[in-house]
Amino acid sequence: MDLELLLGIGRFLLATTLLLLLTVPTAFIVIQMELKIIAGMNLRIGPNRIGPSGMFQSTIHGFKVLAKEDVLPDRADRSAFTLAPWMVFMAAAMSMLVIPFAPGAIAADFNIGIVYFFAVLGLSVVGLLIGGWASYNKYSLLGGLRSAAQMVSYEIPLTLSVVGVVVLAGTLSFSDLIAWQLENGWMLVWQPIGLGMFYIASLAEVNRTPFDMVEADSELVAGPFTEYSGMRFGFFFFAEYVALFIMSGILVTMFFGGWLAPWPFPAQLAGFAGTLWGIFWFFLKTYIFVFIAVWLRATLPRVRVDQLMGMAWKVLLPLALVNLFITAIAVVVFDL
C-alpha cells in the first residue's frame, strides 16, 4: 500500500476524531450563550453559580445528563428507541466533515461537498421520526410527524436557495466557493434573496424558534424527546445545538466568505498564521449568527404548523424558483 493513501487515511481519522471532540465544547458554548443571552434579554441574571458568572453551567448540564438514569419506556420499540438519538447526533456530526474552518482546516474537501452536506444533515429527520414513533407516546408521535413534515418541506427551499449560489460560483466544493468569493466579493452581494431564504429555511431545518414546532413545549411537552432521559436525551440536545452551529457555519461559508476576513483586514494570510486567522474569522462570523438565532428565540413566538408549511410551499418555494431563474439567466447573459 502506498504511503500517501495511508497518510490520507490517518489524516482523515485524526480530522474526524477532532471534529467529534469539537461537538462537545461547541454544544456547551451554544447552550451557555442561550442561557445567558436569553436571561439578559429577559432582564434576568441567569445562571451565576458555577464558574465565573456561571460560565460552566452548560458543562454541568452536559455532565449531569451522563449521570442520570436512562429510562426505557415499557412499550417502546427498543432498538428503534436506542437508534434514534444516535442517528440525530451522527447526522449533525458527520455534516461537520465538509465545513471549511480555515485554509487547510477542512476534514474532507469533497468536490461535491454541498450535496454531501445537505444529504447528511437531512438524515436527522429520520432519527426524529424514529424516536417519535418508538417512544410509544402520543406527544412524541405528533412531534415526530411534525418534524418529518417540516424538515421535508424546508429541505426544498433550503436546497433551491443554494442552487443559485452553486450556479453562480460554478462549483459544489466549499473551498472552491470560498476561493470564488475571494475573487468576486462575498456571495451576500450576489444572492441577497438567496441569503434571506436560506436563513429562514435553515432556522426551520434546525428547529429553532420561531419554527420550533417539533418540541413546542407549550403543546407537545417536548415532542419526540418526551420519553427520553439521561444521555439519550443528551444526544438529542447536543445534536440540536451542534446543528445550529453548523447551519450558521454553512451560512457564513456560503454567503459571508467563510474564513475570509472582511475589508479592511487582509482577507487571507499565508502559512500557519493564515489557518489561525481563518479560524478566528470563521468562528467569529458563525457565532454572530448563532447569537442572532438566540436573539430570535428570546423575541418571537412560535408559528403554527399549518402557517409554517404554508410559508414553505407558498412563499419560499416560488421565490426560490424565481431567484434561481434570474440567477441562471444572468449567468448566461453576462457570462459570469
Place this chain on the structure above:
Amino acid sequence: MTKTDPETRIPDPIELDAAEEARLRRVAGLGAAEAAAVGGDYAGFEQVGLPDRPPQTEREREVYTLDEGEMLVNMGPQHPSTHGVLRLVVKVRGEVVVDIDPVLGYLHRGIEKLCENATYTTVLTYVDPMDYLSSMHNEHAPAIAFEKLYGIRAPKRAEYIRALVVELNRVFSHGLMMGFLALDMGGLTPILYSFINRDEVVDLLSAISGQRMLFNFFRVGGVNWDTNDEFLSRLGTWRANVLKNVEMNERMITDNEIFRARTVGMGVLSGKEAISLGVSGPNLRASGVPFDVRKSHPYSIYDELEFDVITHEAGDSNARYLQRIAEIKQSIHLIDQIVDKMPHGPVQAQVPGIIRPRPGRAYGAVESPRGLYSVYAISDGGPTPYRFRMRDPSFISLQAIPKLMPGHLVADTMAIMASFDPVMGGVDK
C-alpha cells in the same frame, strides 16, 4: 437490564388500563367487534385515557367514542401550559382537534365547605387562595355580602382603599395574562416583563397588607390597615413606571406578525354565544357586550368614578388580549381618580369580634379580572354562614372551550385557552 420475576412483578399501569378499558367496553355495551370498529388501534396505540366508568351522558359517549383515524391526547393535569392542573382530553384527527373534554377537580380544596365552618371574619382568609391572581377581588365580594347581611357599611375611606387595591390587583392580573398568552405561543420574554410589573404591584400590596400573595386585607366593615408612607411612596414610583412597562411588553407582542397570525380570527366567540354560556368580564366585553359589574350594578365607590365600559367587537383571541390592555390603562386611570378623591377618616367600622347576623341571605358581586365574581351567603343567625356559595368566572369561561376548539389545531388549544385567562385555583375552588 435484569429480568424481573413475573410472579413478583408489579403490574404495569398501562396494562391495567387496557384490561380496565376492555371491562368498560363490555359494561358500556360495546362488543369486541364494535369496539374494534369504533376504537381500533391508531398507530399501534391502545386507547388509554378513557374515564374509569362507563359513559353516563350522551356528551361523554360522544367524546370518548372514536371514529377511524381519531385518537385521544391527554393534556394535563401535568402539562407545561394548562394553567395549573386543568386536564384536557383532546380528541384529534392528526393535528386537528375534533372535540375536547375539560376534566376538572384536581385542585379542589372544598373552600365553600370550609367557609361554612368558619366565622364570618375568618371566611375572608379562606377565599384568598381561590383565584390566586385576584385575591383582593376574592375578598371583596364576601365582604360586601357580609356587610349587607349584618347591615353595616364600611367607612368611606375604607371603600376608597378597597377600590384602590382591587384596581391594583386587576392591573397585574391582566398584565400576567399578556405574558401567559405569549408564553403559550412560545414567546419566552413577555411573561418575564409581565412579572416585573406584577412584582412592583405585589410589593405595593404587601406594603399595605403585609403579605405578598394571599393578602388577607379585607375585613367585614372595612379594611385591615390604613395606607402608610411606604405604600404611598411606592405607589408614586409604580405609577411613574407602569405605563412604560406595559408598553415595553406591548411592543414585544401586539403588532408582532406571528402573534397576530395566531390570534386574529382564532376562537371567535360571538356576543350571543358568550351570554348564553354565561361568560363574563373581559372575555364577554371582547365579544362586544358592554357588561361591567362596576357600571351596571355599582358597588363600593364605583358610581363616584368616571369611566366607560370598554368593548371590542371581534370576539377572537386578539380582541380578548387587546381588551385586557385597554382595561389595564382604564384601571390606572381609575387609580388616579381614587387617589385624588380619597377622603380622610377611619378605615374600619365598629364590628364585634364574632359576627352573628340575623337570619337572612345576601349577595355580593364584583368585577374580578376574570369576570363576574359573586358570593351568596345565607345566615341562620349563628356565627358561621349556613350556606356560602361562590360563582367563579374562570369556571364559567372554561365552558366556552369545548365549543370553540373543534376545527382548530392542537397548537391553538393552548393559545385560545390562554386568551380566556382561566385560573385553576378558582375553577376548582
